[in-house]
Amino acid sequence: MDDRTKELLVRGVVVLGLAVDAVIHLGVAPAMELAAPDGLGGGFLFRAQATVAGLVAVLLLVTGRRWAYVLAGLVALSALGPVLLYHFVDVPAIGPTPSMYDPLWSPEKVISIVGEALALAFAVVGVRLTSRRAADTVRA
Amino acid sequence: MDMRTIAALALAAGLLTGCGSDAADAPTGTAGASGTTATSSESADLVIVISDFAFELPGPVPAGATVTVRNEDGVGHTVTSDDDGATFDVAVGPGEEATLTVPQEAGDYPFHCRPHPAMTATLVVEG
Numbered sequence: 011m012d013d014r015t016k017e018l019l020v021r022g023v024v025v026l027g028l029a030v031d032a033v034i035h036l037g038v039a040p041a042m043e044l045a046a047p048d049g050l051g052g053g054f055l056f057r058a059q060a061t062v063a064g065l066v067a068v069l070l071l072v073t074g075r076r077w078a079y080v081l082a083g084l085v086a087l088s089a090l091g092p093v094l095l096y097h098f099v100d101v102p103a104i105g106p107t108p109s110m111y112d113p114l115w116s117p118e119k120v121i122s123i124v125g126e127a128l129a130l131a132f133a134v135v136g137v138r139l140t141s142r143r144a145a146d147t148v149r150a
Numbered sequence: 151m152d153m154r155t156i157a158a159l160a161l162a163a164g165l166l167t168g169c170g171s172d173a174a175d176a177p178t179g180t181a182g183a184s185g186t187t188a189t190s191s192e193s194a195d196l197v198i199v200i201s202d203f204a205f206e207l208p209g210p211v212p213a214g215a216t217v218t219v220r221n222e223d224g225v226g227h228t229v230t231s232d233d234d235g236a237t238f239d240v241a242v243g244p245g246e247e248a249t250l251t252v253p254q255e256a257g258d259y260p261f262h263c264r265p266h267p268a269m270t271a272t273l274v275v276e277g
């Protein structure tokens with residue numbers, strides 16, 4: 011498999027992972043507003059996550075550039091980190107961030123975690139692939 | 151003599167109270183003043199406590215009663231009937247209380263919490 015095909019496959023997985031993350035955050039946002047009404051509100055935070063993930067997914071899909079992979083990885087991490095943190099730790103409200111503790115599993119939670127983890131892992135691969143590509147271009 | 155009178159009154163009151171809660175749909179007039187008192191003191195104790203992501207129910211509740219929903223958690227919850235909230239749907243914020251009106255029809259009403267669908271319980275309503 012040549013690097014171009016490999017990169018396209020990797021890009022596809024990252025875009026798909028971010029799309030899953032965006033769709034689930036958007037769907038769960040109304041419920042999160044009920045669970046975390048304080049500060050900025052869970053609904054707002056989840057919609058913001060969905061919007062940013064959607065935008066970055068489109069950017070990566072269109073450009074396939076290294077910076078887009080970096081952004082994609084950061085967005086995936088910005089969802090994956092908190093969902094795991096708030097699952098295991100009862101973090102109180104911090105400033106404008108409401109308490110979003112939720113020790114229970116739900117299909118939505120599991121699916122979004124899988125999507126985010128795939129997006130993060132493959133974004134790292136994508137960054138490596140595009141770095142090599144950039145290096146090759148310079149050498150050539 | 152006095153003791154016997156008191157015992158008889160107590161027994162009568164007990165019967166009335168039992169009658170009142172067993173047949174809540176009977177006209178209030180039949181039970182009289184003691185029946186009404188029993189009903190109102192009952193509703194004062196009806197509380198659904200939400201603590202550590204679980205519902206604690208007060209046991210069977212009378213039809214049409216008012217139940218307090220007390221949320222002791224740091225996040226919000228809902229008491230949402232499983233028919234997508236058509237029968238009842240009460241949201242209660244972190245550390246807050248809300249009021250739920252029990253359905254008029256006796257039966258079992260399974261419910262859940264919308265943000266946490268794994269939180270489930272059943273409200274038993276007696277006629």
Ligand SMILES: [Cu+2]
Nearest residue numbers: 227228263266
């Ligand atoms: Cu809940």
